[in-house]
Structures are given as C-alpha cells and as structure tokens.
Amino acid sequence: MAAPAPSTDKRKVLGRLSLPERNFVANALRTETVGGVLLLVAAVTALIWANTAGGSYESVRTFHLGPGSLGLDLSIQHWAADGLLAVFFFVAGIELKRELVAGDLRDPKAAALPVIAALCGMAVPALVYVLVNTVGGGSTDGWAVPTATDIAFALAVLAVIGTSLPSALRAFLLTLAVVDDLFAILIIAVFFTSDLNFAALGGAALGLAVFWLLLRKRVRGWYIYVPLALAIWGLMYNSGVHATIAGVAMGLMLRCHKEGDSEEHSPGEHIEHLVRPISAGLAVPLFALFSAGVAVSGGALGDVFTKPETLGVVLGLVVGKAVGIFGGTWLAARFTKAELNEDLAWPDVFAVASLAGIGFTVSLLIGELAFTEDPLLTDEVKAAVLLGSLIAAVLSGILLKIRNAKYRKLWEDEERDDDLDGIPDIYEMDNPEYHLRMAAIYEKKAAEHRRLAEVSGGEREDGSGPA
Numbered sequence: 001m002a003a004p005a006p007s008t009d010k011r012k013v014l015g016r017l018s019l020p021e022r023n024f025v026a027n028a029l030r031t032e033t034v035g036g037v038l039l040l041v042a043a044v045t046a047l048i049w050a051n052t053a054g055g056s057y058e059s060v061r062t063f064h065l066g067p068g069s070l071g072l073d074l075s076i077q078h079w080a081a082d083g084l085l086a087v088f089f090f091v092a093g094i095e096l097k098r099e100l101v102a103g104d105l106r107d108p109k110a111a112a113l114p115v116i117a118a119l120c121g122m123a124v125p126a127l128v129y130v131l132v133n134t135v136g137g138g139s140t141d142g143w144a145v146p147t148a149t150d151i152a153f154a155l156a157v158l159a160v161i162g163t164s165l166p167s168a169l170r171a172f173l174l175t176l177a178v179v180d181d182l183f184a185i186l187i188i189a190v191f192f193t194s195d196l197n198f199a200a201l202g203g204a205a206l207g208l209a210v211f212w213l214l215l216r217k218r219v220r221g222w223y224i225y226v227p228l229a230l231a232i233w234g235l236m237y238n239s240g241v242h243a244t245i246a247g248v249a250m251g252l253m254l255r256c257h258k259e260g261d262s263e264e265h266s267p268g269e270h271i272e273h274l275v276r277p278i279s280a281g282l283a284v285p286l287f288a289l290f291s292a293g294v295a296v297s298g299g300a301l302g303d304v305f306t307k308p309e310t311l312g313v314v315l316g317l318v319v320g321k322a323v324g325i326f327g328g329t330w331l332a333a334r335f336t337k338a339e340l341n342e343d344l345a346w347p348d349v350f351a352v353a354s355l356a357g358i359g360f361t362v363s364l365l366i367g368e369l370a371f372t373e374d375p376l377l378t379d380e381v382k383a384a385v386l387l388g389s390l391i392a393a394v395l396s397g398i399l400l401k402i403r404n405a406k407y408r409k410l411w412e413d414e415e416r417d418d419d420l421d422g423i424p425d426i427y428e429m430d431n432p433e434y435h436l437r438m439a440a441i442y443e444k445k446a447a448e449h450r451r452l453a454e455v456s457g458g459e460r461e462d463g464s465g466p467a
C-alpha cells in the first residue's frame with residue numbers, strides 16, 4: 001500500500017496506487033461489489049426463509065445427495081460449505097499468488113504495513129473472544145470466528161451507503177482481506193483438521209503434483225484441469241483436511257506473472273477473471289443461503305449479549321477488528337519511515353478498520369467447524385456473526401459518510417481525464433506529451449471564446465444584439 005517516494009526514503013501510508021494496480025483493483029472490486037449485493041440478498045433470503053416457512057429451510061439444507069461409495073453423500077449445506085467455498089478459496093489463492101509476485105506484497109517494505117495490520121486485525125479479535133470467554137466461563141473453541149473479513153459484504157455496504165471511497169483505501173481493504181484469507185486458510189488447515197486418512201491425503205498430494213506438472217508443461221484445456229480438480233477436491237475431503245484447502249493449493253500453483261511483452265495477461269489473471277464471477281455471484285451467495293438461516297427472535301438476539309461465546313464474537317468483530325487493524329497500521333507507521341498520505345487522516349483508517357469487522361462468509365464457516373458437536377450453539381454463534389457484522393456495517397457506514405465529501409473529491413480527481421486518452425490525468429503530471437495535449441485543448445477553447453467575443457462585440461456596435 002505504500003510506495004517509495006522519488007526524492008526521499010520516506011514511504012506513504014495509503015499513497016496513490018500505480019496505474020496497473022489501480023486498474024486491477026478497480027476490476028476486481030467491481031465484481032466483488034456485485035457479488036456482495038447478491039450475498040446480502042442471499043443472507044436476507046435465508047433469514048426470512050428460516051423464520052417464516054416452518055421446517056422447510058432445515059429440510060432442504062439437510063437433504064443428502066452424492067455418491068456414497070466415494071464418501072461424498074453430503075447434505076446441501078455441506079456441499080455449499082465444502083464444495084462451493086472451494087471455488088471461493090481457489091480465487092483467494094490466485095489473489096494471494098498475484099499479490100506475492102506482481103502486487104503490493106512482492107515488496108517486503110510495502111507489504112509490511114498491510115501484513116502487520118491484518119495480523120493485528122486477527123490477533124486482537126481472537127484475544128477479545130478468549131478474554132470474554134475466560135472471564136465468562138464460556139468455550140474458547142470459537143476464538144477464530146471473529147478473525148475473518150468478508151471483502152464482498154464490505155463492498156456491498158459501500159455500494160449501499162454510496163460512499164466514493166478512494167482507490168488507496170479500497171486497495172488497503174482488499175489487501176487486508178487477501179492476507180486475512182491466507183491466515184484463515186492456515187487456521188482451518190491446522191486447527192480444524194479431523195482424523196487424517198493418509199491414503200486419501202496421499203492421493204490428493206499426487207493429484208496436486210500432476211496439476212503442477214501440467215501447468216509447468218504449459219498444457220491447456222479446461223477438460224483436463226476441471227476433472228483433475230474435482231478428483232483432488234474429493235480426495236482432500238476424504239482425507240480429513242478441510243476440502244477448501246484443495247482450492248487454495250491449486251490457486252497458488254497458477255502462474256501470475258507475465259512472460260514477455262506479447263502476453264497481455266498471466267494465466268492466473270485470466271483464470272481469475274473467468275472464475276471470480278462464479279465465486280462472487282454463485283458460490284458464496286449459495287453458501288450464505290444455506291448457512292445464514294438461523295431462527296431470530298427478540299429473546300435470541302438478547303441472548304447474543306448474555307452468552308460469553310456469542311458476546312465474544314460480537315465484540316471481537318466490532319471492537320477487536322477496528323482496534324487491531326487501526327492499532328497495527330498506526331504502530332507500523334509510527335516505528336517505520338512511513339507517513340500517512342496527506343489527503344487522508346487517521347480517522348479514515350479507523351473507518352476502514354471498522355468496515356473490516358464485517359466477517360460474514362469465513363466467520364460462518366469457522367463457526368460451523370468450531371462447534372460441530374453443538375448445533376444449538378452453532379446457530380447462536382451464526383446469529384452473533386450476523387449481528388456483529390451488521391453493527392460493524394452501521395458503525396463504519398456512519399464514519400465513512402462523515403468524510404464522504406472529501407472522498408468524493410479525491411475520487412473525482414482520480415477519475416478526471418480531460419485529455420480523453422483513457423489515462424487519468426493525475427497519472428500524467430510528469431508526461432510532457434500530456435501537457436502539450438492540454439495546451440492544445442485550452443488554446444482551442446481560447447480561440448473559440450475570442451471568436452464569440454468578437455461576434456458579441458459586433459452585434460453591440462450595430463445595435464442588433466442585447467446591450
């Protein structure tokens with residue numbers, strides 16, 4: 001997020017992005033915003049369905065289908081959590097790989113700030129949860145539930161409240177979510193792996209090796225990779241390791257850097273462009289539809305603030321995320337040579353940090369994994385995730401709206417293209433050709449105004465025009 005300045009060794013916190021990075025972020029977030037709106041619709045539909053249609057919601061999501069001989073006779077809810085979310089984590093793997101080889105995370109100095117912020121944004125919510133449950137005598141098994149950030153839901157909130165968040169803040173939020181996803185993957189792999197089936201795990205590892213070899217040999221054809229990916233996923237599921245890890249592993253194997261000037265996009269970027277709409281527009285909303293449906297009543301909502309497990313989730317998302325990300329960012333800037341972008345203020349960082357408290361998709365998944373043996377507590381934790389995400393959304397929406405006039409001006413400056421060459425003017429201030437084009441445009445306008453002035457003066461002299 002911070003780039004080296006040309007004439008000093010100081011770096012800018014939330015400074016202007018490079019043009020290629022800005023374009024990539026804009027394209028990625030555009031898809032995620034649409035997906036976030038669909039995710040919001042799916043979550044609301046699930047809540048209405050679960051609370052108004054008797055037991056039909058539970059009957060549908062617990063309905064089993066799939067080949068039992070392959071160990072895949074799963075409920076609809078499990079197909080959504082283990083199958084569809086593998087697509088989501090596949091895209092997350094590609095995003096992480098791209099950030100590491102071609103994005104902001106490739107430069108250790110530039111990567112330090114968002115990585116520290118993301119780590120603090122996961123550690124503090126976990127500590128808040130553990131503290132609340134230690135004092136209240138609750139279960140600490142759910143410590144990882146409030147550590148996640150849902151970028152799609154956060155962007156949907158931005159779309160709903162209509163704030164013109166500058167690209168630097170959006171990119172900061174996206175990078176936080178990418179790092180967040182990485183550590184969420186590690187948490188799932190390390191802490192939520194059941195008894196291992198080494199034969200299936202060995203088969204999955206062999207499949208991944210074949211996948212990597214085919215990529216190295218430049219073998220093309222979806223009809224090769226899709227069946228192989230399904231086989232790897234099935235073996236990973238049967239191994240005891242959470243099946244979404246297969247998606248991450250395959251995403252990380254894709255090449256995300258261009259080779260030569262003739263290659264317009266790397267294979268990873270191309271595949272991400274194809275798969276991201278499926279992830280954001282189908283996989284994640286369907287997961288939300290079959291996971292977010294919990295019984296909601298006045299008493300149930302009141303219980304969220306009385307049980308230590310659910311209170312820990314709410315406080316972790318609302319307080320822990322905001323304090324952790326803001327504190328991590330401030331400390332990283334305080335003890336390095338970084339300076340905050342002069343166009344922004346620290347309250348802007350806090351507003352984005354509070355927006356990261358929307359931990360919908362991965363928080364719901366971890367909630368299911370943490371309390372598998374207690375369905376009632378699982379639903380209560382899900383209700384806490386929904387309520388905590390809602391509070392974080394409202395709080396961040398208020399904070400962002402207060403500064404929206406400033407954001408709109410920054411956004412308009414970023415988008416202005418007076419010479420109509422397809423490149424925002426702010427990126428061409430050091431280009432002599434840009435200034436020559438603008439001089440020609442202004443000279444043409446000046447000539448037209450002189451002509452109009454002469455015409456107006458002639459009309460006044462002969463009395464034919466207005467005095």
